[in-house]
Amino acid sequence: MDVDIGNALASVASPGVSRASLDRLDERVATAHERIATGRAADEHGYAALNLPERTDPDEIRAAVEPIASPDGGKIDALLTIGIGGSALGAATIVDALDADVETIFLDNVDPEWVHDSLDTLPLERTAINVVSRSGTTAETLANFLVVREAFESAGVDWTERTIVTTGEAGPLRDLAETHDLPALDVPDGVPGRYAALSAVGLVAAAAGGLDLESLLDGAAAEAETLTGSLYECPAYAYGATCHALAARGAQANAFMPYAESLETTAEWFAQLWAESLGKDGLGQTPVRALGATDQHSQLQLYRAGPRNTQVTFVTPQERPEQPIPPTDVDDLAYLGGGSLAELLDAEFRATEASLAAAGRPTVRIEIERIDAFELGSLLYGLEAACVMAGELAGVNTFEQPAVEWAKKATRGLLGGGDFEEARAVEEKTSLRVER
Amino acid sequence: MDVDIGNALASVASPGVSRASLDRLDERVATAHERIATGRAADEHGYAALNLPERTDPDEIRAAVEPIASPDGGKIDALLTIGIGGSALGAATIVDALDADVETIFLDNVDPEWVHDSLDTLPLERTAINVVSRSGTTAETLANFLVVREAFESAGVDWTERTIVTTGEAGPLRDLAETHDLPALDVPDGVPGRYAALSAVGLVAAAAGGLDLESLLDGAAAEAETLTGSLYECPAYAYGATCHALAARGAQANAFMPYAESLETTAEWFAQLWAESLGKDGLGQTPVRALGATDQHSQLQLYRAGPRNTQVTFVTPQERPEQPIPPTDVDDLAYLGGGSLAELLDAEFRATEASLAAAGRPTVRIEIERIDAFELGSLLYGLEAACVMAGELAGVNTFEQPAVEWAKKATRGLLGGGDFEEARAVEEKTSLRVER
Numbered sequence: 034m035d036v037d038i039g040n041a042l043a044s045v046a047s048p049g050v051s052r053a054s055l056d057r058l059d060e061r062v063a064t065a066h067e068r069i070a071t072g073r074a075a076d077e078h079g080y081a082a083l084n085l086p087e088r089t090d091p092d093e094i095r096a097a098v099e100p101i102a103s104p105d106g107g108k109i110d111a112l113l114t115i116g117i118g119g120s121a122l123g124a125a126t127i128v129d130a131l132d133a134d135v136e137t138i139f140l141d142n143v144d145p146e147w148v149h150d151s152l153d154t155l156p157l158e159r160t161a162i163n164v165v166s167r168s169g170t171t172a173e174t175l176a177n178f179l180v181v182r183e184a185f186e187s188a189g190v191d192w193t194e195r196t197i198v199t200t201g202e203a204g205p206l207r208d209l210a211e212t213h214d215l216p217a218l219d220v221p222d223g224v225p226g227r228y229a230a231l232s233a234v235g236l237v238a239a240a241a242g243g244l245d246l247e248s249l250l251d252g253a254a255a256e257a258e259t260l261t262g263s264l265y266e267c268p269a270y271a272y273g274a275t276c277h278a279l280a281a282r283g284a285q286a287n288a289f290m291p292y293a294e295s296l297e298t299t300a301e302w303f304a305q306l307w308a309e310s311l312g313k314d315g316l317g318q319t320p321v322r323a324l325g326a327t328d329q330h331s332q333l334q335l336y337r338a339g340p341r342n343t344q345v346t347f348v349t350p351q352e353r354p355e356q357p358i359p360p361t362d363v364d365d366l367a368y369l370g371g372g373s374l375a376e377l378l379d380a381e382f383r384a385t386e387a388s389l390a391a392a393g394r395p396t397v398r399i400e401i402e403r404i405d406a407f408e409l410g411s412l413l414y415g416l417e418a419a420c421v422m423a424g425e426l427a428g429v430n431t432f433e434q435p436a437v438e439w440a441k442k443a444t445r446g447l448l449g450g451g452d453f454e455e456a457r458a459v460e461e462k463t464s465l466r467v468e469r
Numbered sequence: 470m471d472v473d474i475g476n477a478l479a480s481v482a483s484p485g486v487s488r489a490s491l492d493r494l495d496e497r498v499a500t501a502h503e504r505i506a507t508g509r510a511a512d513e514h515g516y517a518a519l520n521l522p523e524r525t526d527p528d529e530i531r532a533a534v535e536p537i538a539s540p541d542g543g544k545i546d547a548l549l550t551i552g553i554g555g556s557a558l559g560a561a562t563i564v565d566a567l568d569a570d571v572e573t574i575f576l577d578n579v580d581p582e583w584v585h586d587s588l589d590t591l592p593l594e595r596t597a598i599n600v601v602s603r604s605g606t607t608a609e610t611l612a613n614f615l616v617v618r619e620a621f622e623s624a625g626v627d628w629t630e631r632t633i634v635t636t637g638e639a640g641p642l643r644d645l646a647e648t649h650d651l652p653a654l655d656v657p658d659g660v661p662g663r664y665a666a667l668s669a670v671g672l673v674a675a676a677a678g679g680l681d682l683e684s685l686l687d688g689a690a691a692e693a694e695t696l697t698g699s700l701y702e703c704p705a706y707a708y709g710a711t712c713h714a715l716a717a718r719g720a721q722a723n724a725f726m727p728y729a730e731s732l733e734t735t736a737e738w739f740a741q742l743w744a745e746s747l748g749k750d751g752l753g754q755t756p757v758r759a760l761g762a763t764d765q766h767s768q769l770q771l772y773r774a775g776p777r778n779t780q781v782t783f784v785t786p787q788e789r790p791e792q793p794i795p796p797t798d799v800d801d802l803a804y805l806g807g808g809s810l811a812e813l814l815d816a817e818f819r820a821t822e823a824s825l826a827a828a829g830r831p832t833v834r835i836e837i838e839r840i841d842a843f844e845l846g847s848l849l850y851g852l853e854a855a856c857v858m859a860g861e862l863a864g865v866n867t868f869e870q871p872a873v874e875w876a877k878k879a880t881r882g883l884l885g886g887g888d889f890e891e892a893r894a895v896e897e898k899t900s901l902r903v904e905r
């Protein structure tokens with residue numbers, strides 16, 4: 034990816050960062066880069082994620098996927114991935130951005146009607162199951178898996194012939210894989226779920242969909258090559274450092290706005306990466322998922338005229354397929370006719386970027402060549418490295434997410450899974466109700 | 470809808486609002502309510518939106534939809550709605566929340582690959598077209614319509630037999646409807662697009678999908694009945710006033726988090742409502758779309774441990790369909806087995822709400838009875854009235870969106886649709902590029 038931070042400079046925007054401040058920040062980037070390089074070299078927790086492009090073995094993933102992608106000698110039409118958070122978003126990002134061969138459904142919520150309807154429309158005898166949970170105990174994932182398993186049994190379809198598991202070294206899912214002789218892949222050690230897109234966690238679905246794992250990993254590796262000690266030489270660090278500087282200057286929100294429908298899920302993936310990695314110690318930047326051009330008609334008013342507390346991050350492919358707009362004799366629309374949707378979308382992007390600059394609002398532009406496996410690998414790796422850099426600069430523990438534990442314990446207690454004081458606290462809610 | 474603002478009180482949360490402050494704010498709510506009532510009585514611009522439940526005629530909409538929903542004597546399988554922003558989100562919210570009879574696709578972006586693929590998979594001879602644009606000149610909508618029209622012509626399918634138009638009194642779309650004798654409905658006067666879900670703008674798709682328009686409008690009318698001069702008696706005003714108070718005390722973001730998969734689009738609709746209505750004069754609250762339980766594994770870390778600048782708005786149905794979780798002999802999962810997904814999702818909601826309260830973070834709970842047409846009408850109307858109240862309290866012009874005009878002019882200029890200084894400004898971008 035290439036990054037243009039021109040519209041985040043103080044000469045353009047407020048909040049904005051001056052060139053002198055960037056130069057000072059670059060000294061801290063150099064130090065942070067040393068820390069990152071040391072962490073990578075020792076495969077330390079979290080930093081290990083940045084080694085995935087060289088560590089992930091696409092052949093191993095394809096070999097594990099092969100039996101479930103052709104159960105009973107046939108081929109699957111659909112892949113049902115059961116996971117939540119980092120166990121779903123990386124895979125969904127890749128499958129939604131690229132053009133997978135099979136329909137891929139993500140059961141990443143426990144809404145009963147939706148789960149029921151999702152199962153109801155699937156041809157189960159032509160569907161494979163991909164269960165992902167590092168601990169093997171994630172409540173939502175395991176509850177859904179129990180429901181799915183029973184649905185297959187009720188339909189007389191052998192789920193053990195078409196289930197693949199990605200999990201940690203031990204736990205109920207690992208045991209289950211051994212009991213039923215299911216293909217099982219490892220959630221890599223030291224890689225938090227939100228950084229695991231380029232491991233089996235994200236790539237099983239991609240492999241089942243016939244996507245080019247090597248190109249994804251090659252793109253990531255090319256981005257890894259750029260990690261150097263200066264933000265002026267490394268697009269990922271330029272992005273991470275600029276976000277850090279803007280956040281410190283008042284950009285509390287970061288609206289991530291790809292100009293490509295197929296990158297909509299990437300914005301969700303980014304939101305988890307950014308929120309869970311940087312949202313701690315009272316620090317962090319609120320990620321806001323947006324989509325160009327659609328959300329010009331929804332969010333732009335706020336970003337241009339609301340509080341000066343938001344940066345917008347654009348992601349734009351430089352090449353798009355053509356889709357001509359037919360000529361028209363309608364006077365007021367003649368300028369559209371004879372052009373193409375690609376030209377229109379690019380014009381919308383440039384106009385929106387300029388409209389925020391004209392209002393003195395900070396934006397950053399991330400460019401990729403086109404939407405393909407190589408460029409997507411580069412983008413995902415670049416954003417991860419940017420996030421790690423932002424975490425180093427903020428001095429937070431980028432790779433933990435301790436604040437979600439409270440609700441997990443409370444949920445478990447409420448469902449009779451043990452005695453937790455958190456569950457008792459739920460009952461003491463303060464109420465001030467206003468009823469219809 | 471019912472609203473519980475207990476967890477937004479200063480006794481629980483920071484930022485939070487004290488009971489004494491709420492009492493003082495309630496005096497301003499009374500005055501604002503008078504202004505709203507006067508505006509409604511005179512059908513003033515914007516305020517007229519709150520009269521839609523009594524003004525919208527479902528028979529008129531169904532009568533207009535009937536010919537396109539059964540072209541050539543057959544029935545349609547799919548409805549292609551072409552619109553963007555308020556011309557798409559209200560309809561999408563309704564169709565996604567309820568259970569429509571026909572597949573409904575929204576062309577609300579001009580991504581060339583996506584538009585091409587969307588058209589490619591549709592059975593055009595069994596598809597109707599619903600074009601929505603008040604001005605009849607919205608670039609994205611009209612460009613897409615030109616592309617769609619040609620696709621139908623190329624496939625030998627007569628688009629004039631299966632197209633319905635919703636537009637203003639005059640403009641290219643109105644002319645087109647007259648030329649080709651298409652059924653045409655009005656975008657109601659004085660109702661901005663983001664407040665138009667309960668008019669033809671939102672209800673054509675609902676009617677084509679066989680949804681219960683009367684119940685939607687009845688639910689909205691029931692909510693309208695609650696508009697009184699006190700936040701303690703009106704759920705909508707309680708929500709709007711609490712958001713206003715929290716924003717003034719530092720809640721710069723409002724994460725809207727329904728615990729129901731089918732309300733995911735409602736969160737997008739809310740984001741437009743909130744951003745375009747309140748984001749002006751340097752004021753406004755950044756809406757963040759979230760989804761429970763999924764985003765507990767993505768956003769919760771930030772909302773619980775990041776900056777104290779966010780309120781979370783939960784929306785929960787009180788009744789859900791059952792989906793039993795089969796029993797399991799796996800030790801660590803036994804507590805899940807024998808329960809139901811509905812119980813799990815409700816426990817997750819209560820645990821998440823309590824986890825934020827335990828960390829002193831403000832939340833508001835909106836309850837609806839269940840997800841059906843009546844309750845959805847109530848919810849949409851209630852949120853609109855809340856937004857109008859928040860706008861009155863902030864003293865902004867809730868019903869305009871002037872900041873989006875700049876980019877529209879620039880886009881038009883860039884595409885050769887006239888001479889605009891905004892387009893020239895686009896060429897003067899400040900660059901600081903870091904390349905791979």
